[in-house]
Amino acid sequence: MTDTSRQKTVLVLGGRSDIGRAIAHSFAADGYAVALAARNAANLETDKSDISLRHNVPVSLHEFDVLDTGKMEAFIDSLGVLPDVVVSVVGLMGEQAENEKDTDLSARVMRSNYEGPALILGLFANRFEERGSGTLVGVSSVAGDRGRATNYIYGSAKAGFTAFLSGLRNRLARKGVHVVTVKPGFVRTQMTEGMKLPGPITADPEEVAQATVKAVRKGKNTVYTKPVWALIMLIITHIPEAIFKKMSI
Amino acid sequence: MKLSGWGRYPTVECKTSSPRNEADLAGLVRSGQVIARGNGRSYGDSSLNSHMTIDMRRMSRMLAFDEASGQLTAEAGVLLADIISSFLPRGWFPAVTPGTKFVTVGGMIAADVHGKNHHSDGAFSTFLDWVDVLCSDGEIRRCSRDETPDLFEWTVGGMGLTGIIVRAAFRLRPVESGWIRQTTIPAENLAAAIDIFERSADSTYSVAWIDCLSTGASLGRSLVYLGEHAAHADLPRKQLQAPFQTPRKRKLTVPLDAPGFALNRWTVKAFNEVYYRAGRSKTGTQLVDWDTYFYPLDAILKWNRIYGRKGFAQFQCVIPLEQSKDGMQALLEAISAAGQGSFLSVLKRFGAQESRFSFPMEGYTLALDFPVNNRSLELMNRLDEITIAHGGRFYLAKDSRLKAETLAKSDTRVSDFREMRKSTSAAETFSSAQSDRLVL
Numbered sequence: 001m002t003d004t005s006r007q008k009t010v011l012v013l014g015g016r017s018d019i020g021r022a023i024a025h026s027f028a029a030d031g032y033a034v035a036l037a038a039r040n041a042a043n044l045e046t047d048k049s050d051i052s053l054r055h056n057v058p059v060s061l062h063e064f065d066v067l068d069t070g071k072m073e074a075f076i077d078s079l080g081v082l083p084d085v086v087v088s089v090v091g092l093m094g095e096q097a098e099n100e101k102d103t104d105l106s107a108r109v110m111r112s113n114y115e116g117p118a119l120i121l122g123l124f125a126n127r128f129e130e131r132g133s134g135t136l137v138g139v140s141s142v143a144g145d146r147g148r149a150t151n152y153i154y155g156s157a158k159a160g161f162t163a164f165l166s167g168l169r170n171r172l173a174r175k176g177v178h179v180v181t182v183k184p185g186f187v188r189t190q191m192t193e194g195m196k197l198p199g200p201i202t203a204d205p206e207e208v209a210q211a212t213v214k215a216v217r218k219g220k221n222t223v224y225t226k227p228v229w230a231l232i233m234l235i236i237t238h239i240p241e242a243i244f245k246k247m248s249i
Numbered sequence: 250m251k252l253s254g255w256g257r258y259p260t261v262e263c264k265t266s267s268p269r270n271e272a273d274l275a276g277l278v279r280s281g282q283v284i285a286r287g288n289g290r291s292y293g294d295s296s297l298n299s300h301m302t303i304d305m306r307r308m309s310r311m312l313a314f315d316e317a318s319g320q321l322t323a324e325a326g327v328l329l330a331d332i333i334s335s336f337l338p339r340g341w342f343p344a345v346t347p348g349t350k351f352v353t354v355g356g357m358i359a360a361d362v363h364g365k366n367h368h369s370d371g372a373f374s375t376f377l378d379w380v381d382v383l384c385s386d387g388e389i390r391r392c393s394r395d396e397t398p399d400l401f402e403w404t405v406g407g408m409g410l411t412g413i414i415v416r417a418a419f420r421l422r423p424v425e426s427g428w429i430r431q432t433t434i435p436a437e438n439l440a441a442a443i444d445i446f447e448r449s450a451d452s453t454y455s456v457a458w459i460d461c462l463s464t465g466a467s468l469g470r471s472l473v474y475l476g477e478h479a480a481h482a483d484l485p486r487k488q489l490q491a492p493f494q495t496p497r498k499r500k501l502t503v504p505l506d507a508p509g510f511a512l513n514r515w516t517v518k519a520f521n522e523v524y525y526r527a528g529r530s531k532t533g534t535q536l537v538d539w540d541t542y543f544y545p546l547d548a549i550l551k552w553n554r555i556y557g558r559k560g561f562a563q564f565q566c567v568i569p570l571e572q573s574k575d576g577m578q579a580l581l582e583a584i585s586a587a588g589q590g591s592f593l594s595v596l597k598r599f600g601a602q603e604s605r606f607s608f609p610m611e612g613y614t615l616a617l618d619f620p621v622n623n624r625s626l627e628l629m630n631r632l633d634e635i636t637i638a639h640g641g642r643f644y645l646a647k648d649s650r651l652k653a654e655t656l657a658k659s660d661t662r663v664s665d666f667r668e669m670r671k672s673t674s675a676a677e678t679f680s681s682a683q684s685d686r687l688v689l
Contacts (some may be wrong), residue, residue: 018307046324050310056334129291190269236585 007057009081011035013064013120014089018189019139021047021086021227022209030213035083037064037075038230048075049117065088066116067108072123085216086124087137092154106153113157118164123179125168132176135216138165139208140183142224145233148249169221180215181222184208185229201228252302255553257291258560258621258649260680263297264401266307274413277303283415284681287353288328291360292563292618293410293649294682298339303413306354311335312416319587320378324353325414330547332421333539338493339388340476341421342539344376348595350544351480355414360646361406361607365454365476365543368446368600372609374405376420382412385678389415400443402668406607408645410670410679428479429454429542435529439469439577446473446598454542460521461584461617462514469581471596472528476542487534495538504555517590521579546593555592556620563647564591564629565608565616566636567599573613576639580615580632591617605664606666608644613665616647626650633659645683653688663689 010027014020015036024034028051034052036044041061071116076082085117092112121136128134133195139188143151144158169179186192187201203225211225224230238246254262265286268274277283285303286296296302309326319341321332329343336342347362356362358380363372370376381392382404390412392401404411412661432452437443442457449455454476463470484492546552553561568576577596584591594617601611617632619625633655636643642659643651657663667689670676683689 004498046310049312053311053314054331056335056339190267193267 007033008084009032009033009035010085011062011079012087013037013048013066013082014088014091014139015041015061015118016044017089017091017188018205019208020087020183022205023089023139023212024051024059024215026056026088026206027085028052028057028059029238030128031055031057032085032216033058033060035060035062037062038062039065046097046185056108066120066165067111067128069116069119072120075120076123076127082127082131082134084133085135085137085214086121087139087154087212088121089241090117090138091139091141091158091191092189093151094154096151105180109153110157110160113154114160114164117161117205121165121168125172125179128177129172129175133171134176135178135180136165136168137180137182137212139184140165142183142233144243145183146237150248165235170180176215178219180212180220182212182225183222183229183233184225185232201232252286252289252297253288254292254294254296254481256291256561256563256621256649256651257553257556258562259294259297259298259682260560261294261297263299263302265302267307269307271383271389271415272417274303274308274383276387277301278383278413279368279387282678282680283413283528283595284684285325285355285409287326287356287359288351288368290349290352290356291646292514293647294686295360295646295648297682297684298680302638304344305353307415307533308415308494309353313418319423320418321421322416322418324416325353325358327354329357331339335416336421337427337472337539340423340425340493342424343368344420344422345373346543348544349547350540351547354417354419355409355415357403358414358417359407359409360644361604361609362646363597363599363609364569365456365474365597367602367609368450368455368598369453371600371602372406372604372607373419374604374607375404378418378420380404380417380457381415384412385674399669400673401572402605403410403666406604407666408683408689409681410666410684411675412671412679413544423615424478425480426484426488427495427539428484428488428492428536429476430479430483430534431542431678432475432534433528433532434473434475435525436469436473438463438467439471439581440574442469442471442596443506443574443577446613449473449475450598458524459581459594459615460525461581461594462518462521462588462590464585468585469577469596470525472525472659476537480535483536485536495540497645498538498540498548500548502550503552505556506558514588514590517592520592521590537541556618560619561620562625562649563616563648564632565644566632566638567608567610567612567614568639568641568645569610569612572639572641576641577613577615577633579635579639583628583631583635584617587595587624587631589619589625589628591619606662608642608646610642612641614644616644624647644689651687652684656687660665663687 141158143155284298305326313322452475457471
């Protein structure tokens, strides 16, 4: 067992999701103590024992609601120890067609993917800046690289989050604090279950997790998982708007 | 989604879902005919249901470990490979393991898997303390030898047909290292191989690779591998410094389907010749890491592709002790006469096991695989007859082609199993392509 006094800690916001669980496991495998934060955190007890049994690291659970912005400062104070790494995996896709017709639903998607994650990482950024160390990781999406008819409400919120992370990275670059933007393409998760996803460019949550840990270790800025998505999005973002607007992709 | 077992035959279009928790799972069970699927390592159609195949791999949490007894409590989707990587460094190893580590806890219970130590320790169920089963009424029942024993005994080896295995508690064995002391003994024919097994009853592990294309006086020539977990005293200084650290093996992947003609009687015969000679020259005792000893094929990812696009069928039977010699002789004669060489043929001694529906019984078991084609299917029908004539029975985790009448003839327990499925209403909810074919 590692020396707990110098053991690093990772906080995973959205620890219930498939990607969140996988990221927690990957950091634990690297020797990190894990703090899992989610709504109804108490019923993550089985995940807590799973991570701690598999990797022999301490795991704690924390109640957290990304939409409850008023309680965010108190949430950070309640952690006791300021983590070394904070990863936000929080997100909500919803159904594009329903979101278009219902402002409450679309506001919820926007707030869950942009407002909430940006605000909480912003608060951690301030504390990390004060301490002069730490890594912030935002799991955004390739959907934020260009708005498409099929998911632009979700995509626009992710675009906002991506821009926020980029700005935060710029602000903190010389303050000892690093910011990583993770942009997964298709991932086999509960969120995408039942969708027909193209096998070769669809990642498992574990691949996203490993790429995330590697990006933190190596101090990368933006990572696409799988890497082929960087190329795909490069092409998609360079299609002239006059053509793009008539395409269905 | 098109699904198949490890043999890639048959392939069935199945609706699937991957529950994350009990509530998801209970919802699926209420929806109609279902079967649970683990990591898809049974060979045939045991884990296929076109209406709903429940992928249990996201229910994969380890829940508790008792350092005193070695008891691990885990959800059904936990992989054996993960158990080893988590617990071997702490001095624990699975008490019973099948020939691949890419199986789930649920799958091991449903097939009541055996390992190379069946003659000394019995099957997986020997070390199983309790199982939580989600039954057709939507209730989860904890069962053990003392609590709801009927459900426990039918679930062990019950191929997922009593309900969904949700979680279980089972014991690991303490080991001092990740190394195995392997002894290789060549046997020039079947009788010699059986002699070696009978003389080696004290060995914890024993298994034989058998050349099923040799004929005449060398019919059934074999290499018998005995094994013991290496203790500290058995290790050279270098390994002793980190007894659980074994070399990481390079993984090879079979990148595409081999053409159907790649494995034929001549290529297999040539392979067997080389393999037997190589083994004979390496007789004696050596230290082998656990991965090489228990899971040689896991080093070749997707090895099921070497049989080509049409897939392959496994044949595994057990013949009771008093008839083993005659039965094995007859099986091997039929195989070598047909010239249908099986690439991987394994002979193993089973110890006694009392069970409601598990495969093992005291005697010898032979496992073979054949590419799927008319000639090999015909040969396997012949092997079925020989097995039954010698009082033997078949391993359902390997089967993809038995007929319902054949199974019923081989095993008087089948009618009790059917009766149990009817009386507990399990038959109304849980079924697989295999249980439909075998009318279970």
